[in-house]
Amino acid sequence: NAGVMQNPRHLVRRRGQEARLRCSPMKGHSHVYWYRQLPEEGLKFMVYLQKENIIDESGMPKERFSAEFPKEGPSILRIQQVVRGDSAAYFCASSLGQGVTEAFFGQGTRLTVV
């Protein structure tokens, strides 16, 4: 059973470009969470999704950021018109849900905006 898979592992974008980060949850997991980690800081919650639904996006900036978890395929975190301040590690975690809370993290995508 493969773990949570994120790609790409490293992503370099110029200011103003778009960044697309992908997350495939563990097999059977229908709950996906995205977190952002700045250097020397903790994990800041961004958005929580279930298949085809955004459950909680309270941690996601209102502009330029969007997320989806379609019926088929990975969850996507999309950042439009990236700025230097978007440089961070973005981690995806998944859980089984239905009263099973353990969340397992992917390897993360390190976004660098130049």
Added chain:
Amino acid sequence: GENVEQHPSTLSVQEGDSAVIKCTYSDSASNYFPWYKQELGKRPQLIIDIRSNVGEKKDQRIAVTLNKTAKHFSLHITETQPEDSAVYFCAAGFISGNTPLVFGKGTRLSVIA
């Protein structure tokens, strides 16, 4: 919403000594408290968790304690080894329901050989 405070932010111990990391949470309804270990450049990995119906849980050299009244929980690592060096994160959340985990800011543990 939930707020999790974690202390200390850095901790250095001699190999073989014990390490204790403490966290407090604000939402008395939280009932699930996991701890994650993150080595440099790697993913956070769940190492132990505790639910609010128990006060202590142990797994080999790692133990967690929970004081629901005071709303704080702690991670204890005994007989520390160099490979325990990492950043440790506490988190608070719910066993069921649609609420994501809220994390502390992390503790960088260095075990000195």
